[in-house]
Structure formats: C-alpha cells, structure tokens
Amino acid sequence: MNTVLAIEALRFGWPGAAPCIDIERLHVAAGETLFLHGPSGCGKSTLLSLMAGVLVADAGRVALLGHDWAALSGAARDRCRVAHVGYIFQQFNLLPYLSVLDNVLLPCRFSPRRRAQAAQDGSARAQAEALLVGMGLDPALWRRPAMKLSVGQQQRVAAARALIGRPELVIADEPTSALDEAHRDAFLDVLLAACAAHRSALVFVSHDRRLATRFGRELSLPDINRAQGDPA
Numbered sequence: 001m002n003t004v005l006a007i008e009a010l011r012f013g014w015p016g017a018a019p020c021i022d023i024e025r026l027h028v029a030a031g032e033t034l035f036l037h038g039p040s041g042c043g044k045s046t047l048l049s050l051m052a053g054v055l056v057a058d059a060g061r062v063a064l065l066g067h068d069w070a071a072l073s074g075a076a077r078d079r080c081r082v083a084h085v086g087y088i089f090q091q092f093n094l095l096p097y098l099s100v101l102d103n104v105l106l107p108c109r110f111s112p113r114r115r116a117q118a119a120q121d122g123s124a125r126a127q128a129e130a131l132l133v134g135m136g137l138d139p140a141l142w143r144r145p146a147m148k149l150s151v152g153q154q155q156r157v158a159a160a161r162a163l164i165g166r167p168e169l170v171i172a173d174e175p176t177s178a179l180d181e182a183h184r185d186a187f188l189d190v191l192l193a194a195c196a197a198h199r200s201a202l203v204f205v206s207h208d209r210r211l212a213t214r215f216g217r218e219l220s221l222p223d224i225n226r227a228q229g230d231p232a
C-alpha cells in the first residue's frame, strides 16, 4: 500500500481537558477515499487538524508521506502542509478581500510544488479556471471578492483552492453543508473525480451518511477512538 497518511498510537487532548483523540492505527493510501462521521463534538475536526499538522500529537505518530509532523518546526509544517495538503475548512477560511480566482491560486503562491503541478497542463490560472468551472462557479463571479459570494459559492471556491496543484492529501470538513442537493452532487462529482485523477487521498467528514456510498471506505470516529467524546 502506498501510504499517504499514517496514524499510530495517536493521543491528543486540548489543554486542560481529558484526551479527546486516542487512535491505535489509521492508514490512508494514495487514491483512497475515506468517509468519516460521528456525533457533534466527538473530535472529527480535531482529528483532521492533527492529520494536517495544524495540531501536533501529545503522543504517538501522525506522518504525512513518511514525515512525522511532530519532528518538523512550525515553519516546516506550514511549508509541508501547503505543498502536500488541500484543506477545505468548515468555515472555508477564504481571504475575504481577495478575488475568487486569487483565492484559488493562493496555494500556488506559497508552494512552488503546487504551482508547478498546477501548471502541468497549461498554467496555474488555467487549472484554477477549470476547477471553478467544474464547481459550477459562473465566470462572472471570478473577479469578485470572496466575501461577496454566497456561503454555498464560497464552499465551492474553498474546494477549488484545496484541489489546485494536486496535493497528495485532500481533507474536507463538512464541505457540503451549505449546498442544495444538485450542487452537492456536482460538488462531490468534481471532488471525487479530481482526487481519482491525481491519486490524491481524500478524508471527508460529513454528518450526511447518505453520501457515504460514494466513498471507498466509511469509518465512524467513535468506533476507532478510545477516548471519550464530548460528555455534554
């Protein structure tokens, strides 16, 4: 198996709180699509942050492409993340005053690797435009500041930004919550097709269990997490 992400004996707790993540083993292979679910507060977003090296384990190992996030400095983690991980955040994290196109191109500005990969079939800009078209974003919106888009439109911009430059790992935290059924299905089609074409591993969190059939593997976080979830 060509492992992209390897989690072993991972423990993490927020400061002053009991551990909320305790996972013996979870490996994700290149091209694999993983659907992750669990009740609110069980630690899904926390686990995604650990996968992406935004948070660092208290014990155990989270390795991306063989590199343990904990062995890297903060700056090295930032560089590694932008080069190899596309992250669709629950709140999108678009830069509000930047245009839609410039938001999608951001990873290429910060990572030479993402820039080179995005330009493989032409230019980074052409790939950004192709992703936006795939996401059903009208070209009339591309020059608009991101903050002037609807929530559902911003969600799709965030997905295009995550996919540009073919990152090895794509992480999506509730990325379809603001989309209607038609846009949700189109969004999933583009996301899954892009990950398949690039052999990106995809970790996708959603409360909507109906979507699970579109993924290669389904996991309930409480089933693999020995820590207690939110006691509330």
Ligand SMILES: Nc1ncnc2c1ncn2[C@@H]1O[C@H](COP(=O)(O)OP(=O)(O)OP(=O)(O)O)[C@@H](O)[C@H]1O
Binding pocket: 014, 015, 020, 038, 039, 040, 041, 042, 043, 044, 045, 046, 047, 229, 230
């Ligand atoms: N920044 C933080 N500081 C302290 N505790 C936090 C922080 N973020 C989350 N937590 C706590 O960690 C636990 C897991 O939260 P997390 O956001 O990972 O859950 P989740 O499964 O993603 O929830 P949801 O489905 O509602 O988004 C919760 O008890 C939460 O209160």
